[in-house]
Amino acid sequence: MSVFYKITSVVLGAACLTVMGAQPLHAQQDVSQDNRPFWETEKVPAKLVKRYERRYPFFKKLDKDLNWILSEAEIEAAISGEFKAFDKDLDGIWNKEEFRAYRSKFVETREESHGATSADRVKRFDLRVEQADKNDDGQLSWEEFYRFSRERYFRMDNNKNGEIEFKEFRTIDDKISPTGGSDDEVVKVPEYKDKLGE
Numbered sequence: 001m002s003v004f005y006k007i008t009s010v011v012l013g014a015a016c017l018t019v020m021g022a023q024p025l026h027a028q029q030d031v032s033q034d035n036r037p038f039w040e041t042e043k044v045p046a047k048l049v050k051r052y053e054r055r056y057p058f059f060k061k062l063d064k065d066l067n068w069i070l071s072e073a074e075i076e077a078a079i080s081g082e083f084k085a086f087d088k089d090l091d092g093i094w095n096k097e098e099f100r101a102y103r104s105k106f107v108e109t110r111e112e113s114h115g116a117t118s119a120d121r122v123k124r125f126d127l128r129v130e131q132a133d134k135n136d137d138g139q140l141s142w143e144e145f146y147r148f149s150r151e152r153y154f155r156m157d158n159n160k161n162g163e164i165e166f167k168e169f170r171t172i173d174d175k176i177s178p179t180g181g182s183d184d185e186v187v188k189v190p191e192y193k194d195k196l197g198e
Contacts, residue, residue, distance in 0.1 A: 012194070027107060029179045035066065037056065038167075039052050039053075055166075055170070059169050062074055062075070062077075063080045063166075064077075069164065069166070070163060070164040070169070072162055072163070075150070075153050075164070076190075077198070078153075079145070079146055079149045079150060080146075080195040080198060083145050083195075084148070084195065084196070086098050086099075092141060092142050092192040093139055093140070094139055094140040094141075095139050096139060099138075099139065107122065128148075130150035131148065132144050132145060132147075139187075142192040142195075146190070147189060148187050152174070156168045
């Protein structure tokens, strides 16, 4: 087979792959490798690997495009989705019964991911809810929940780029202070009725 014929065959083969919408095998492999958890491709201490593996199921549910980054749109969707899931009468307030259901779900998901729920984790959870309940009425309004949740998410944003990378992510019961956000008073809270249609 001549050199010319070999070169022509390679060029035509690549052209066919392009027309068919396929990628060369090496490109497909690169995509697959890039999407693997970084703790499988980088040197990460075993203690941190365990922590990342624990957080990943929570993160993955929010990361709709699976790019290891939570965009502002994904964060907004996560906040409204979580609130609506427990606001059974859709009145924009978690009454005491609805909140108890939310708390029970918290305990249940931690038992699934950790094998147990320590008293310390539940205590931190209760503390966060008390801080979110600004008027101390034992309920959570949409505005209270939105302000608190948004602040918690963006306190994770260490590099202040408006997105949360996986390495920045913390679950609600991790040891991170949920108070002190500088923009809490100026955050524009979306209308709850607008969120109902999403």
